[in-house]
Amino acid sequence: MKSAHRRSRARSWALQLLYGWELTGDGTPTDFARRQLQNRRIGRRYEAHAFRLLALIGEHLEEIDASLAGHIPNWRLERLSAVDRNVLRIGVAELRYVPEVPPRVAVHEAIRLAEKYGSVESPRFVNGVLDAMRRERAERAPESEASGDPI
Numbered sequence: 001m002k003s004a005h006r007r008s009r010a011r012s013w014a015l016q017l018l019y020g021w022e023l024t025g026d027g028t029p030t031d032f033a034r035r036q037l038q039n040r041r042i043g044r045r046y047e048a049h050a051f052r053l054l055a056l057i058g059e060h061l062e063e064i065d066a067s068l069a070g071h072i073p074n075w076r077l078e079r080l081s082a083v084d085r086n087v088l089r090i091g092v093a094e095l096r097y098v099p100e101v102p103p104r105v106a107v108h109e110a111i112r113l114a115e116k117y118g119s120v121e122s123p124r125f126v127n128g129v130l131d132a133m134r135r136e137r138a139e140r141a142p143e144s145e146a147s148g149d150p151i
Contacts, residue, residue, distance in 0.1 A: 002081075004051065005022065005130075006045050006046055007049050007101065007109070007124075008109060008112070009045075009046045009075070010046040010047070010048070010049035010050040010053070011050075011053065011090055011110075011113055012113065012116070012117075013046055013047075013050040013111055014050045014053040014054055014057075014090055015086055015090060015113055015117060016034060016143070017029065017032065017033040017050070017058075017084055018054065018057065018086040018089065018090070019082050019083065020036060020084075021031065021083050022029075022086065023139060024126050025045065029054040029055070029057055029058040030054045030058055032049060033050070033051065033054050036103060040108040052098070053090055053093055053094070053098075055094040056097045056098070057089050057090070057093050060093070061089075064092045064093060065077055065089075065097075066093060067133070068085075068088050068089070068092060068129065071129050071132055071133055072129060079119065080107070081119065081122075083114070083117050083118045083119075083125065084114065084118055084119075084122050085111050085124065085127060087113045087114050087117070087118065087122070087126055088110070088126060088129055088130065090110060090113065091106055091107060091126065091129075091130040091133075092130070092133065094106035094109070094110075095130065095133060095134060095137060096137075103134045103137065103138070104134070105129050106130070106134075107127065107130045107131055107134050110126050111126055111127050111130075112125045113126075114126040115126075115147030119150050
């Protein structure tokens with residue numbers, strides 16, 4: 001199985017676990033996932049990327065949410081559906097913290113999650129938010145590289 005397909009399945013697992021974590025508010029995303037998976041198993045080939053995403057989101061949740069809030073000026077993050085909010089979190093985590101996933105792939109994969117788990121409007125919404133973030137990041141990249149600042 002290709003690495004890209006494995007990451008796609010891992011994203012689905014991460015979304016399901018984030019959704020459950022958010023509904024319960026129980027600990028960190030990774031702690032919640034470990035407890036949930038005591039009775040269920042993720043295939044080993046999906047587990048590493050799913051837990052990586054959960055750990056990144058847990059570690060950078062405030063920063064990710066603040067960035068998202070800045071890109072949805074007519075919405076409050078807490079008013080989004082839990083699915084849309086967590087799909088966006090996964091997309092931002094990959095855009096910012098997973099350099100081996102190309103930015104366009106991170107956006108495309110988030111759109112696929114929104115198509116599968118969200119509402120009819122979800123894919124367009126997710127695309128608009130994450131693509132704007134991707135473009136901003138691309139525009140800042142040359143200036144960040146020149147100054148030595150992280151993106």
